[in-house]
Amino acid sequence: QFSPQSETHGPCQLSKAPRVSMQPLKRISDSQRQFLLDGVQQNLRSDGRGPFDYRRVTFELNCIPSSTSSCRLRAGDTELLLALKCDLAKPRLQPDAGHVQVTVECAPSVSVALADSSTAEDWGRRLSVLLETLCASDSVIDRKALCLLPHVFAWQVHVDVLVLSSGGNLLDSLALALGAVLSETLLPKVEVIEALEEGEEVQLKVDDRPEAGLRFPMKQLPLCVTVAQISGKFLMDVTSEEEICAEAMLCVVVDGKTGDIIGLHKLGRGLFDVSALPSMLERCRGTAAVLVQQLDRELSLPD
Numbered sequence: 536q537f538s539p540q541s542e543t544h545g546p547c548q549l550s551k552a553p554r555v556s557m558q559p560l561k562r563i564s565d566s567q568r569q570f571l572l573d574g575v576q577q578n579l580r581s582d583g584r585g586p587f588d589y590r591r592v593t594f595e596l597n598c599i600p601s602s603t604s605s606c607r608l609r610a611g612d613t614e615l616l617l618a619l620k621c622d623l624a625k626p627r628l629q630p631d632a633g634h635v636q637v638t639v640e641c642a643p644s645v646s647v648a649l650a651d652s653s654t655a656e657d658w659g660r661r662l663s664v665l666l667e668t669l670c671a672s673d674s675v676i677d678r679k680a681l682c683l684l685p686h687v688f689a690w691q692v693h694v695d696v697l698v699l700s701s702g703g704n705l706l707d708s709l710a711l712a713l714g715a716v717l718s719e720t721l722l723p724k725v726e727v728i729e730a731l732e733e734g735e736e737v738q739l740k741v742d743d744r745p746e747a748g749l750r751f752p753m754k755q756l757p758l759c760v761t762v763a764q765i766s767g768k769f770l771m772d773v774t775s776e777e778e779i780c781a782e783a784m785l786c787v788v789v790d791g792k793t794g795d796i797i798g799l800h801k802l803g804r805g806l807f808d809v810s811a812l813p814s815m816l817e818r819c820r821g822t823a824a825v826l827v828q829q830l831d832r833e834l835s836l837p838d
Contacts, residue, residue, distance in 0.1 A: 563776050571780050575765050582774070587818060589772040589825075592711065594833045596719055604720040608712040611774065612702025617712045619694050619720055623739070626682060626689040633681020633689040637667040639696040639709070659698075662709070666696070669788050669798055670710050670757040676717075680752035684727045687737055703774040706786055706802075710759035711826060714791065718756065718834055721748030756791035757798070758826050760819040764807055769815060771822060783807040787816060789823035791830070796820065 563571075571581065578586060590611035599605035602618040609615075627634045639662040641655050671694070681690040694716070696709065724747045728738040763773045763781040770777060778784070783805035788798035796816055801807065 563779055567776065568780055571776055572766050575768050575770070575777075575780075578768070580770070580774075581776070584772075586769060587771045587822065589822070592708075592826075592829065594712075594715055596715065596833065603722075604716050606712050606716045606719070608708055608715070610702075610704070610708045610711075611772075612700055613705060613708045614699040615708055615712050616697045616699060617694065617716050619692065619716050621720075621722060622691045622693075623683070623688050623725070624691045626686065627691070629678070631682050631685040631689075632678040633692065635667075635671050635676055635678065635681075635692040635694070637663055637671050637694045637696065637713070639663045639666060639698065641698045642700075645698050645701050662698075662705075663696075665706070665800070666709050666713065669706075669759060669786070669800060670713050674797070675753065675755045675757055677752035677754055683725055683739075684729075684737065688725075688727065688739070690722065701775065703776075703778050704761060704772045707759045707761050707772065710757060710788075711830065714756050714758060715830055715833065717751050717753055718830070720751040721745060722751060723747075724749055755793075755797060756827070757788050758791045758823045759786050759788055760822045760826075761786045761802070762815050762819065764805070767808070769811065771818075781805070785815070787819040789820055791823060791827040794820055794824060 574580060580586070582590075584590070592608065592610045595607040597605055598607045598616075599618045603621045605616075605618040607614070607616050626632060639659045641659050641662075643655065681692065683689060694713065696712070698705065698709075724742040724744075726740040726742070728740055760771065761773070762785050763770045763777060764783045764785075765777065765781050770781075773781065773784075781803065784802035785807050786800040786802060787796060788800070789795070790797050796819070
């Protein structure tokens with residue numbers, strides 16, 4: 536294990552989330568593997584990109600009218616549909632905090648291996664825990680700001696993700712889609728009118744005008760940038776075939792607001808070359824800055 540710390544950017548945390556295979560039980564032939572490895576050695580990728588180039592990412596925001604906010608994201612052959620809904624209810628885990636739950640489901644079209652419902656549920660459950668740990672923890676979302684009246688009313692936020700297809704680099708796409716939806720979310724302005732006499736119930740006054748809405752309380756904007764190590768070379772935004780050939784993969788979580796590295800999570804069982812870590816971390820910070828610029832452009836576009 537390693538725990539890098541920078542005097543300028545502060546400490547980053549090693550994630551304790553479960554290990555998840557990004558490509559469930561997918562196979563490629565020996566000839567395909569050798570062709571890919573030979574190309575990597577010559578800094579050539581099958582789709583013509585450079586080692587650190589990302590595929591084109593497109594967003595479709597607010598595509599589900601019945602949700603508070605939603606997003607359809609396409610990145611290469613990966614396609615996700617994400618919807619967020621907010622309800623007022625009695626606080627669940629803490630009396631003075633709201634609740635945020637992320638649920639990832641995978642369509643059978645993602646992989647033949649997911650035709651078995653139990654396999655799909657297990658893979659989705661692991662992805663849910665991983666995404667919530669890296670991108671929706673208490674350090675990212677101010678859950679206490681989601682409480683309107685302790686013990687009585689708090690926002691219950693449900694984020695449902697449907698993976699329609701996966702062409703590699705799924706975790707980065709999930710984090711980017713989640714960041715887009717949370718940044719786009721406006722909570723209705725709610726005023727709590729306390730009971731004046733004994734026996735009366737607490738009243739809620741809701742102002743549902745969009746201009747009166749409150750931004751979702753985010754302390755950080757976590758973006759995942761995953762680096763794959765293949766034959767001693769490093770690649771970003773890997774395809775599903777490149778993931779299968781990867782010796783090790785490291786997910787670097789960068790705060791899009793400050794540029795600080797706030798977390799690391801190792802994917803798979805291989806050993807990552809720690810000597811290359813400092814340069815890779817800086818490259819991940821630069822990549823995250825580019826993703827933030829694209830996200831800002833999408834959020835500034837009119838509906």
